[in-house]
Amino acid sequence: MTRDIVSPQQVDLQSPGRRDYWIALNHTSVWGSHLIPLTVIVGPQAKPGEGLVAFGGNHGNEYEGPVAIKHLLREIRTEDVLGRIILVPVLNVAAFRVGRRESTGDDGFNLNRVWVEGAGTTPAMAGITHRIVEFVRTVIWPHAHISIDLHSGGEVARFIHWAVWYGHDDPEIDARGQQMARWFGTRIVMNSSAGAAGGITGALFQDATNRGKLAIATELGHGSAVDVRGVRYARQGVLAAAIHNGQLRGTIEPIGHHADGTQMLVGTSASVTAPYPGHYEPLFDCGESVAKGTTAGLLHDFYRLDEDPFEVVAGVDGIVASQAWGARVDQGQQILLVTGEKE
Ligand SMILES: [Zn+2]
Known part of the structure; x- marks a missing residue:
């Protein structure tokens, strides 16, 4: 060829x-x-x-x-x-x-x-x-x-x-x-x-x-x-x-x-934006179910070592569809996406 x-x-x-x-x-x-x-x-x-x-x-x-x-x-x-x-x-x-x-x-x-x-x-x-x-x-x-x-x-x-x-x-x-x-x-x-x-x-x-x-x-x-x-x-x-x-x-x-x-047909979704740069710790794998209000991940600030991490919370009932890959994330980065089934 x-x-x-x-x-x-x-x-x-x-x-x-x-x-x-x-x-x-x-x-x-x-x-x-x-x-x-x-x-x-x-x-x-x-x-x-x-x-x-x-x-x-x-x-x-x-x-x-x-x-x-x-x-x-x-x-x-x-x-x-x-x-x-x-x-x-x-x-x-x-x-x-x-x-x-x-x-x-x-x-x-x-x-x-x-x-x-x-x-x-x-x-x-x-x-x-x-x-x-x-x-x-x-x-x-x-x-x-x-x-x-x-x-x-x-x-x-x-x-x-x-x-x-x-x-x-x-x-x-x-x-x-x-x-x-x-x-x-x-x-x-x-x-x-x-x-x-x-x-x-x-x-x-x-x-x-x-x-x-x-x-x-x-x-x-x-x-x-x-x-x-x-x-x-x-x-x-x-x-x-x-x-x-x-x-x-x-x-x-x-x-x-x-x-x-x-297969899930998505009806709703909610994403979370990192309010400051930090290190992202997922608490669920992609594909796992989470309820609205669940803390699905934590954003750590290693310059404020002794403070509580920022809680990355699911905004809808659904599954974790996407989250940050690398641990280091920038301010403003989308770090979590939860999608819910269409009614
Ligand atoms: Zn691409």
Whole structure:
């Protein structure tokens, strides 16, 4: 197999068959390019403007998505593709190269916060991170109607596995989004408006939604590691979405919490912000049940060694969905998230 190095203008997402690319975006410093891997397979029933795209590596230190998509590059057979499947194992190659959340060493931006107007097209926003946005908007979005953005917690937070769909006013489309999220098999699924995943502006899945796509995002592990179930859920979620939306031939069985009926549809959530910098001590693992008012963690101040720690209290009845990963936390950091079942 050959993987061709091409410019964004040379990418062909429309002709039947499979193409494997390295897409070259100019480096702003050295004589060379950032090479973004992209594989497209177009089947006989592909409709204009429709297709499924799966992204890994939006953040450069989250690995379940890249690993799962790397496997799918070999597993998905061209003859089984009915519509259009676009696989991008590593989107922010500048961040992935250095194993960091942001494009450290290049322009330093966080790719999932720069989906703003003018990204990549105005001189003030012409670094690699903004130009990746422009690339997705101009090359990929015109040929995709389903976007799956595979995240994990990186070094920031530990999570139970979750999948979130971007809420939609149309109940039928919203229900499809929920089903796509459920098929990942994760412990929790939620609508972006449920709170836990909201408040992130400039995110890829928000941009996809703004452009009329059905958008899913996930949290599939943490700690810059590769989580066993996270990879499994990522692979399953992409394949199920492709099959159920007519892009891929085949059948698929539910797995994980989707299969055994233990999946939580989130209705409420409450997070806690660190009032001062300190060291976080979790008192529960992610996934454990807590009642509203339970002290789920403690924030210690080692400069006030003899004072009581700050009690990190669950704001709703539910389960610990996310909490700080590293012991050291900054003032203002979200250090606990508890999610409750939808009534
Ligand atoms: Zn991420």
